[in-house]
Amino acid sequence: MINLAAPEIWFVCGSQHLYGPGPLQRVAADARDIAGALADSPKLPLKTISKALLTTPDEIATLCMEANSDENCAGLILWMHTFSPSKMWIRGLNALRKPFLHLHTQFNRDLPWATIDMDFMNLNQSAHGDREAGFIHSRMRLSRKVVVGHWSDPEVQDRIGAWMRAARAWRDWQGARFCRFGDNMRQVAVTEGDKVAAEMKFGFATNGFGVGELATAVGAVSDAEAKALAGEYEERYDVAPELRKGGERHESLLYGARLELGLRVFLHGGGFKGFTTTFEDLHGLRQLPGLGPQRLMADGYGFGAEGDWKTAALVRAMKVMGDGLPGGTSFMEDYTYHLPPDGHLVLGAHMLEICPSVATAKPSLEIHRLTIGGKEDPVRLVFNTPPGPALNASLIDLGARFRLLVNEVTAVAHPALPKLPVARAVWECKPDFKTACAAWILAGGAHHTGFSYSVTAEMLEDFATIADIELVRIGDGVTLSSLKQDLRANDVYYYLAQGFRA
Ligand code: MN
Numbered sequence: 001m002i003n004l005a006a007p008e009i010w011f012v013c014g015s016q017h018l019y020g021p022g023p024l025q026r027v028a029a030d031a032r033d034i035a036g037a038l039a040d041s042p043k044l045p046l047k048t049i050s051k052a053l054l055t056t057p058d059e060i061a062t063l064c065m066e067a068n069s070d071e072n073c074a075g076l077i078l079w080m081h082t083f084s085p086s087k088m089w090i091r092g093l094n095a096l097r098k099p100f101l102h103l104h105t106q107f108n109r110d111l112p113w114a115t116i117d118m119d120f121m122n123l124n125q126s127a128h129g130d131r132e133a134g135f136i137h138s139r140m141r142l143s144r145k146v147v148v149g150h151w152s153d154p155e156v157q158d159r160i161g162a163w164m165r166a167a168r169a170w171r172d173w174q175g176a177r178f179c180r181f182g183d184n185m186r187q188v189a190v191t192e193g194d195k196v197a198a199e200m201k202f203g204f205a206t207n208g209f210g211v212g213e214l215a216t217a218v219g220a221v222s223d224a225e226a227k228a229l230a231g232e233y234e235e236r237y238d239v240a241p242e243l244r245k246g247g248e249r250h251e252s253l254l255y256g257a258r259l260e261l262g263l264r265v266f267l268h269g270g271g272f273k274g275f276t277t278t279f280e281d282l283h284g285l286r287q288l289p290g291l292g293p294q295r296l297m298a299d300g301y302g303f304g305a306e307g308d309w310k311t312a313a314l315v316r317a318m319k320v321m322g323d324g325l326p327g328g329t330s331f332m333e334d335y336t337y338h339l340p341p342d343g344h345l346v347l348g349a350h351m352l353e354i355c356p357s358v359a360t361a362k363p364s365l366e367i368h369r370l371t372i373g374g375k376e377d378p379v380r381l382v383f384n385t386p387p388g389p390a391l392n393a394s395l396i397d398l399g400a401r402f403r404l405l406v407n408e409v410t411a412v413a414h415p416a417l418p419k420l421p422v423a424r425a426v427w428e429c430k431p432d433f434k435t436a437c438a439a440w441i442l443a444g445g446a447h448h449t450g451f452s453y454s455v456t457a458e459m460l461e462d463f464a465t466i467a468d469i470e471l472v473r474i475g476d477g478v479t480l481s482s483l484k485q486d487l488r489a490n491d492v493y494y495y496l497a498q499g500f501r502a
Pocket of ligand 1: 305306333350448
């Protein structure tokens, strides 16, 4: 994946001097053992570093400020092996700007029933030490994930793993740049938003560029480069005969290659992690970019169509979260429905731009008439997507704040679609079609989403917690009446919690 860093997680253990040097050495050694086990766990995508045993307010404050300034630190795991009076933590936690996970674990798994004495009790105190920590976190209204259980428990490591993926995506957003070619598609509301508020809240910058600058980059691509890439297409995809070398429309494929190469040069040169296009502004381009965005997404770029910069940033974050897991992530749009009395389905697609990381098999590279946009026919990859658990996520701007929505879905097999000239996915919604669509609409979810087989609702919930924004999960167990109540309560909470900072 392009531009993907491998940051570390700092494992930090809290205690106090009351226990004396002997027990503290033992506490430090235990913390190193746990951090080492987490570092070695194949379930955890980021390396855990045993960072410190902290016993004074100054040490805690210094460590928190060190974490803030260390680019390689994506977050902290805090654990109170013994009792660590929490007033000691106030100054440090007030300064801390990195995400943290509170791991409520105990070094010893089992009680030694026959031999337990006060020495054991002194060394295995997180049952109350972590409650003291939790109080100050709650008292300070700090957003964090709490994971409970023995550190060797695979389920505990799964919870930590999901958070690490969210923390990695959060770190990836800090200082990230997204490129918006042109502006919004005229009069569309949900793709708009406050880019200043987003930069303050999320740490990434979105800036506009004239599509003429892209046209210049496309024009600078050499014939040899375009031919070489078109040759690569013929090896990787089932290229339609008319587009192949010697075919009557090969020139369109060469132009598609030029468009991809121009995009690559522009995005690489600007250090961008994602981009948007809009078919209402293609000045100087002969085709609407289809194949290019598809292949760039597969390399890890975020993408949003019609100027949708929030979805471009979200798709990038989801690609970072899911990196290394089976199943891909794509830009997606709820396009059309199948509404028989039983088994309502959504067909998701877009005009062109679906990422081949979600393809079932080798995509075919085709050319078809573009029914809107008024440009030459664009080349595109066409494919089906596999059945299985997946989700759609949408980031919307509610004016004073942002909301992240998630709908868990089940992608399903479907009849052949021989006349449909675009990549597609078909899914059932959870908890059911009618509830899910009503909930999505009541919550203001967009028609554009990040669609993923690898990212889970837990990762997105952890991500929203780190970002300190509302997460609306639409899945099993959700009812419309409780969801409406949550939306009303959250409106009040997030407005009051953020105040004038939004
Ligand atoms: Mn669209």
